[in-house]
Amino acid sequence: MKEFLEKSLRQNVIMIENKELYKKLPLAYRGRYNIFTVETNGALWIAIQPKDNVGLVLLRRDRACVEKMTGLNCAIFLEQTTFYIREKMMEEGIPFVIDGKQVFLPFIGYLLSKSNERELPPVHLISFLTQKMLLVAIYERWIEMKVSDVAKQLGVSTKSASRCFDELEYLNIGVLGMKGKSRVINIPDDRKQLWQQIERVLRNPVIRRFILRKDMKLEKKAGISALCEYSLLSDNAYPTYAVTKKELKASGVKVEKQASELEEMGCVVLELGYFIDFWGKGLQDPLSVALSQTREEQEEERVEISINEMLEEYVWSRD
Secondary structure (H helix, E strand, C coil), rough: HHHHHHHHHCCCEEEEEEEHHHCCCCCCHHHHHEEEEEEECCCEEEEECCCCCCCHHHHHHHHHHHHHHHCCCCEEECCCCCHHHHHHHHHHHEEEEECEEEEEEECEEEEEEECCCCCCCCCCCCCCCHHHHHHHHHCCCCCCEHHHHHHHHCCCCHHHHHHHHHHHHHHHCCCEEEEEEEEEEEECCCCHHHHHHHHHHHCEEEEEEEEEECCCCCCCCCCHHHHHHHHHCCCCCHHHHHHHEECCCHHHHHHCECCCCCCCCCCCEEECCCCCCCCCCCCCHHHHHHHHHHHHHHHHHHHHHHHHHHHHHHHHCCC
8 A cells, every 4th residue: 555655646655553543442443444644745644444344334434533533634545445435435525545546635635546447337227137147146145256257157248247247336236346356246145134235226127017818828937926936825816927028029928919907817928127047947036026026016915925935935044
C-alpha cells in the first residue's frame, strides 16, 4: 500500500501501524482492522485496513468512530472491493485507497486516480443468464469457480460468463472473490441467508402466461405444478407447464386457442427466461418455483407453507 501511495501521490509517504489507538477503541476493532498513522507532505491522517471482508455499513460506522476519536481524517485501505461499495464511498465522500488500482483522498485534494480499473456497465435489472448462473451456483455450492469454469459449466461463451460476473459485481451480490488476479464465485455455507440477501434483486422468470383450452401435455412442469411435485400441495384441476423463449415456437403454444374467464382451462403454459432442470426430469428448480408464483398464489397460506417446506428440504438442508 505504501509503495502504491508513493507512486500515485509522487511523494514520500510515512506509514506506521498505530498500536496505541487499538487500546482506545472497542475490542472488535483489533480483530477487524489494521490501523495506521500516515503522513503525506506534512499532513497527518489515519487509515483503517480491514483484515477480512467488511460490509459498507460497518466501514462507514467504524471510520466515523476513528475520526471522532483521533480528530484526524481517516481513509479506508482496501485490497479489493465491489463496484457498488466503491461508488457509494465516492458518492458519500469517504476517502479510500484500493491497492494498485485507485486513490480517493479528497481531504488532501487528491480526488481520483485510476490504474487498470475497469468501468462496469450499469445494470438496472439482472439478466436471466446471470440469475440462472447464480441459482446453479447455490445448488452446486460453487467454490473458486472462475469465468472459464462457469462458461464450461453453463455451456456459454467466456464473454457471456464474464458479463454475468460484471452484473454480480455491479449489483453488489456478495459471492465474488479473487483467486490471484481472477474473479471467482464462492457460495457461503449459509445458503438460506444468502438467498434472503439477494432475493430483492432477482426477478420472476416468467415472461408470459398462456391460459389454454387444451391440455398441451408438455414435458416440463413449472409454477404450481412443480411446487406440488416437491410438496404435499394438491395441484389445480389443470397442469402448469414450462417452455423457454427458444422452445416457444416449436411447442405450438402460440397457435393454440386461449381460454376465456368463463371457459374450462386445459392448462397454463409459462414462457420462462431460463429453465434449470433440477432433477433431470423436466421439473423447474425450487428457487425459480418460488420466484414464479403470482401475487394471488403468494398470498395463499398453503402455497407459502409449501414453498418454505420445499426450500428447506431440497435446498437449505441438501448436501
